[in-house]
Amino acid sequence: MTAALLSMSHSPLLDHVDPGPEVAAAVTGAFDQARSFVRDFDPDLIVNFGPDHYNGFFYELMPTVCIGYDAVSIGDYGSQAGPLNVPTETARELAGFVLDQGLDTAVSLRMEVDHGAVQPLELMFGDIAAQPVIPIFLNCVAPPFSPVQRIRLLGRAIGSFFARSDQRVLFLASGGLSHDPPVPRIATATPEQREFLLGGGRHLTAAARDERQQRVISTARDFAAGTAAIKDLAPEWDRALMDILASGDLTPLDAWTPDWMTEVAGNSSHEVRTWIAAYAALGAVGEYAVTYSFYRPIREYIAGFGVTTATLTG
Numbered sequence: 262m263t264a265a266l267l268s269m270s271h272s273p274l275l276d277h278v279d280p281g282p283e284v285a286a287a288v289t290g291a292f293d294q295a296r297s298f299v300r301d302f303d304p305d306l307i308v309n310f311g312p313d314h315y316n317g318f319f320y321e322l323m324p325t326v327c328i329g330y331d332a333v334s335i336g337d338y339g340s341q342a343g344p345l346n347v348p349t350e351t352a353r354e355l356a357g358f359v360l361d362q363g364l365d366t367a368v369s370l371r372m373e374v375d376h377g378a379v380q381p382l383e384l385m386f387g388d389i390a391a392q393p394v395i396p397i398f399l400n401c402v403a404p405p406f407s408p409v410q411r412i413r414l415l416g417r418a419i420g421s422f423f424a425r426s427d428q429r430v431l432f433l434a435s436g437g438l439s440h441d442p443p444v445p446r447i448a449t450a451t452p453e454q455r456e457f458l459l460g461g462g463r464h465l466t467a468a469a470r471d472e473r474q475q476r477v478i479s480t481a482r483d484f485a486a487g488t489a490a491i492k493d494l495a496p497e498w499d500r501a502l503m504d505i506l507a508s509g510d511l512t513p514l515d516a517w518t519p520d521w522m523t524e525v526a527g528n529s530s531h532e533v534r535t536w537i538a539a540y541a542a543l544g545a546v547g548e549y550a551v552t553y554s555f556y557r558p559i560r561e562y563i564a565g566f567g568v569t570t571a572t573l574t575g
């Protein structure tokens with residue numbers, strides 16, 4: 262087999278808040294680079310590490326990890342709705358392999374995914390069903406979080422599974438980096454928010470969906486203006502993470518505790534788990550080098566916004 266990696270921040274605000282022409286052009290340029298990388302690599306299969314934002318997974322039953330045997334996008338923030346093209350048998354074999362390695366995963370026979378999983382697919386391929394994709398949900402918003410080491414080991418196990426495959430596999434990570442969007446939290450939830458987090462937020466009416474999204478959009482505008490009550494982005498933390506991922510030795514990340522990550526880089530900084538898993542997966546296949554790296558802290562997108570690509574060197 263051969264493998265490659267694309268990691269990218271996502272933001273549902275891409276089409277909703279204008280960061281100005283210079284930043285918009287820089288982000289478009291990063292997406293163009295990523296697109297041409299993916300086109301050149303020409304994957305047979307995408308292993309898509311993505312978070313969820315209380316659209317498919319809720320506190321009524323919140324897994325740490327879930328492998329989708331099938332998946333449907335709910336289409337939030339104007340993202341493409343509908344089924345993904347999931348190779349069910351490969352997903353089933355992967356889940357069995359992960360469990361056999363002594364690691365835990367839940368499985369879903371009908372995973373519901375949101376912008377966190379599909380935005381890179383749409384941006385890179387134009388259609389979420391264009392390519393075979395195995396969606397791997399990682400809990401990145403709902404404490405308690407697993408130690409980062411578990412995510413590294415999970416990624417490594419997933420990489421070893423595909424190391425014996427004859428397919429060209431793209432490990433795709435969607436999320437991060439430092440950011441703190443206004444997602445309700447169980448520790449501080451009002452009774453209505455608690456009900457939402459427990460599962461009431463599933464399949465919102467159009468009006469409720471619009472209200473939810475408008476709140477995030479207006480927070481992004483306030484954040485850019487310096488008036489939002491959310492944690493600031495943490496560019497130094499973002500760059501430190503990117504350096505460790507590029508080094509090929511991810512073990513220093515084992516010391517990153519979930520509480521520290523939240524404190525320094527925001528409640529949604531745990532989305533970097535998708536990057537850690539994807540890099541660990543690539544590292545299990547062979548030595549790698551980062552071939553492209555983009556980073557900007559972009560308040561209009563409420564995101565430390567990164568895009569990287571990596572290929573095997575051996």
Ligand SMILES: O=C(O)/C=C/c1cccc(O)c1O
Nearest residue numbers: 271272314442477562563564
């Ligand atoms: O609306 C949500 O639940 C999340 C929005 C958001 C905003 C900025 C960056 C992200 O990664 C997000 O998921």
Ligand SMILES: [Fe+2]
Nearest residue numbers: 312314377532
């Ligand atoms: Fe997100």
